[in-house]
Amino acid sequence: MEKSKIAVVGGGTMGNGIVTVFAINDFSVSLVEISEDLVNKALKNIESNLSRLVKKGSITEEKKNQSLQNITPIISIKNTPVDTDLVIEAVYENKDVKLSIFKELHALIQPSCIFATNTSSISITELSASIRPDKFIGMHFMNPVPMMKLVEIIRGYSTSNETYEKIKAITLSLDKTPVEVNDFPGFIANRILMPMINEAVFALMEGVATAEDIDTVMKLGMNHPMGPLTLADFIGLDVCLAIMEVMFKGFGDSKYRPCPLLRKMVAANKLGRKSGEGFFKYN
Numbered sequence: 001m002e003k004s005k006i007a008v009v010g011g012g013t014m015g016n017g018i019v020t021v022f023a024i025n026d027f028s029v030s031l032v033e034i035s036e037d038l039v040n041k042a043l044k045n046i047e048s049n050l051s052r053l054v055k056k057g058s059i060t061e062e063k064k065n066q067s068l069q070n071i072t073p074i075i076s077i078k079n080t081p082v083d084t085d086l087v088i089e090a091v092y093e094n095k096d097v098k099l100s101i102f103k104e105l106h107a108l109i110q111p112s113c114i115f116a117t118n119t120s121s122i123s124i125t126e127l128s129a130s131i132r133p134d135k136f137i138g139m140h141f142m143n144p145v146p147m148m149k150l151v152e153i154i155r156g157y158s159t160s161n162e163t164y165e166k167i168k169a170i171t172l173s174l175d176k177t178p179v180e181v182n183d184f185p186g187f188i189a190n191r192i193l194m195p196m197i198n199e200a201v202f203a204l205m206e207g208v209a210t211a212e213d214i215d216t217v218m219k220l221g222m223n224h225p226m227g228p229l230t231l232a233d234f235i236g237l238d239v240c241l242a243i244m245e246v247m248f249k250g251f252g253d254s255k256y257r258p259c260p261l262l263r264k265m266v267a268a269n270k271l272g273r274k275s276g277e278g279f280f281k282y283n
Helices: 013-024 036-056 061-069 095-108 124-128 161-173 189-205 211-222 228-235 237-251 260-267
Strands: 006-009 029-033 071-075 086-089 114-117 136-141 150-155 177-182
Touching: 006 013, 013 029, 013 036, 013 061, 013 136, 029 036, 036 061, 036 071, 061 071, 086 095, 095 114, 095 124, 114 124, 114 161, 124 136, 136 161, 150 161, 161 177, 189 211, 189 228, 189 237, 189 260, 211 228, 228 237, 237 260
Parallel strands: 006 029, 006 086, 029 071, 086 114, 114 136, 150 177
Antiparallel strands: 136 150
8 A cells, every 4th residue: 555645844853753753664754844954954863863773773774774765855835745645743832833834734735635733732623623624633742753652643623533543544654652632731641741840840949859859759759761850851841831831721720830930941041951951951
């Protein structure tokens, strides 16, 4: 059976990881970015992802080279191939930006194409309301995408069973584990994870313990592989704040109120690993 033609819009951390797993699994995948510099940066990161897998013995050098040949760089959304079967949007967590991308794609791409978003918290129903709602779905990959098995598949109010089954089958073909989720703020993963991270930030702000000791308690006491503050730095504090804001607004419940220290650190551009400093400092 012929494989679907894929386009991934956004070549950042999540986008280049998604491109990597599709390319490894022999899909023809377009990497769509807004400039040549961003395309080249994403391709460099993808090559690094693949080289890391070669070093681990997960793939061969031949497979790496073949995977790179499966990727077509595309500059500008308007140049996304018309005959694409599945578009996955993987830009930052901003509803208006995502909507503008999908509206532009809707006018360009064949009507049979499924639209998917890698959003980690924004309502699928709201994103899809006026843009082929039956062919719109959430595909929430976990970071780092090449290593993590889980994909949350989120149904919007009007997502068809046919769309869900196609995305489930594609997810399985990537050697990932799909989990069906209904459309609530934060879905499953972030609805549980982010309040834990937020509470760890409150504990730090209130002087309950140091950042190192908070993480040690969760690693040794709860057997977590990574402490919540280290994980927040890895995700990006701006992303954590954006997700908490979505849940706070969506549920209207004070238990999702973002910690003032989290807001302050984002305002100070202390975003974690990507800025060189968050709850910890990085070289």
